[in-house]
Amino acid sequence: MDKLLIENVGIITMEENNFIDEGYIYIEDGIIKEVKSGSFKGEKENLKKINGIGCIALPGFINCHTHVPMTLLRGYGEGLPLMRWLKEKIWPFEAKLEEEDIYNGALLGIIEMIKSGTTSFVDMYFKEDVIAKACKEANIRGFLGNPIIGDGWQGQVEDTISLFEKFKHDEMVKIFIAPHSPYTCSFECLKEVGEVARKLNIPIHIHIAETKDEVYITKDKYSLSPAFVCYETGLFDKNKTLAAHCVYLNDADMEMLLNYDFTAVYNPQSNMKLASGVAPVVKMIRKGINVALGTDGASSNNNLNMIEEMQTASLLQKLNCSDATALNAFETLQLATVNAAKAIGMENNLGYIKEGFYADIILIDFNKAHLNPKTDVYSNIVFSAQGSDVKTVIINGKVVMENYEIKVLDEEKVIFKANKSFKDVLSRL
Numbered sequence: 001m002d003k004l005l006i007e008n009v010g011i012i013t014m015e016e017n018n019f020i021d022e023g024y025i026y027i028e029d030g031i032i033k034e035v036k037s038g039s040f041k042g043e044k045e046n047l048k049k050i051n052g053i054g055c056i057a058l059p060g061f062i063n064c065h066t067h068v069p070m071t072l073l074r075g076y077g078e079g080l081p082l083m084r085w086l087k088e089k090i091w092p093f094e095a096k097l098e099e100e101d102i103y104n105g106a107l108l109g110i111i112e113m114i115k116s117g118t119t120s121f122v123d124m125y126f127k128e129d130v131i132a133k134a135c136k137e138a139n140i141r142g143f144l145g146n147p148i149i150g151d152g153w154q155g156q157v158e159d160t161i162s163l164f165e166k167f168k169h170d171e172m173v174k175i176f177i178a179p180h181s182p183y184t185c186s187f188e189c190l191k192e193v194g195e196v197a198r199k200l201n202i203p204i205h206i207h208i209a210e211t212k213d214e215v216y217i218t219k220d221k222y223s224l225s226p227a228f229v230c231y232e233t234g235l236f237d238k239n240k241t242l243a244a245h246c247v248y249l250n251d252a253d254m255e256m257l258l259n260y261d262f263t264a265v266y267n268p269q270s271n272m273k274l275a276s277g278v279a280p281v282v283k284m285i286r287k288g289i290n291v292a293l294g295t296d297g298a299s300s301n302n303n304l305n306m307i308e309e310m311q312t313a314s315l316l317q318k319l320n321c322s323d324a325t326a327l328n329a330f331e332t333l334q335l336a337t338v339n340a341a342k343a344i345g346m347e348n349n350l351g352y353i354k355e356g357f358y359a360d361i362i363l364i365d366f367n368k369a370h371l372n373p374k375t376d377v378y379s380n381i382v383f384s385a386q387g388s389d390v391k392t393v394i395i396n397g398k399v400v401m402e403n404y405e406i407k408v409l410d411e412e413k414v415i416f417k418a419n420k421s422f423k424d425v426l427s428r429l
């Protein structure tokens with residue numbers, strides 16, 4: 001049996017009013033067995049110990065919307081709005097990607113995510129079988145969906161079914177079904193996606209209502225908002241759905257979505273960078289819609305850092321609502337942990353540091369000038385911390401980064417190969 005003890009550590013359990021000033025977390029075979037203040041009294045033989053002195057432990061972040069290999073496109077296609085960005089720069093580049101490039105970009109993104117505290121991510125990209133391989137090598141949890149987009153959708157749905165069969169018993173990789181959006185998928189396609197999701201009992205991952213242009217497109221084509229296009233195809237029926245962006249959801253959309261198991265995934269940095277708009281997050285939460293957080297790809301962000309994303313998430317809502325109380329630090333942390341776990345159907349396993357939950361835990365090093373005094377630890381993490389303050393990362397009970405050092409991959413080699421892939425793709429353009 002694998003036993004791990006994190007001791008002398010502050011603990012944000014994510015249960016309300018339950019911050020443990022100094023305590024321990026005891027883990028057996030990847031499952032949290034004890035979370036208490038004070039010191040561990042149990043058997044200490046054959047036990048790996050991590051001294052968490054000066055650190056605060058919290059649940060690992062769940063990035064609920066990304067395209068992880070797009071790290072290769074970081075800095076590529078700068079300064080364009082969504083539709084021009086996709087059509088003029090991103091899609092032509094992606095057309096030249098080979099399997100090895102996707103693998104190299106995925107590993108680069110996974111290292112970046114682990115180093116800034118992400119332990120699970122929800123991904124939509126080509127060749128998710130290759131991304132799954134990268135997840136398994138790094139021991140990170142991947143909730144992966146091959147894109148379903150355009151005319152070739154029938155074959156892409158078949159690919160998702162095969163991928164699901166391949167990974168249905170996997171511990172770290174789960175397959176989602178990922179139609180790109182209501183403006184790139186036909187009515188028939190969205191209908192079929194809903195049916196397959198229900199048959200396989202898997203969540204749907206889609207982009208909805210990202211830009212004003214998207215609303216014009218669906219209104220023009222179907223006389224419906226993007227959310228109602230999905231509704232009319234039965235996409236939400238009895239399915240769990242994660243919808244990235246949701247910037248232009250209107251009141252009628254929200255009232256309709258409340259009847260479904262629906263999560264809006266807020267991507268503030270991507271929405272700011274592409275000048276898409278501000279998602280009505282405070283309104284959605286007030287109405288009872290589950291809201292989680294994602295970075296989107298590194299080409300529209302330009303990183304995969306959930307600590308930075310949380311800071312932007314809260315600041316943007318405060319500014320947009322002209323209300324300093326909007327989306328406070330604890331609520332913002334909920335978007336990246338508890339609400340995210342609910343979005344992916346892992347509410348009984350992830351999102352809290354709690355007995356019986358998976359040991360997906362990060363340690364933030366508070367021995368830093370910018371993190372003291374610890375007047376409000378939630379505020380310090382959301383508004384003062386940097387991704388690089390994450391010192392140690394444990395996923396499924398395995399230490400994947402210790403004392404700032406990635407244990408599962410050769411970081412230098414991954415960086416070298418990703419740069420080579422970028423140049424190779426450019427030479428094919």
Ligand SMILES: CSC[C@H]1O[C@@H](n2cnc3c(O)ncnc32)[C@H](O)[C@@H]1O
Nearest residue numbers: 067090124125126147149207296297
């Ligand atoms: C076909 S896999 C996913 C597809 O989506 C593209 N993409 C990346 N970011 C966004 C975004 O914010 N909105 C819409 N589409 C996006 C990505 O480049 C891939 O082609």
Ligand SMILES: [Zn+2]
Nearest residue numbers: 207244296297
């Ligand atoms: Zn996206």
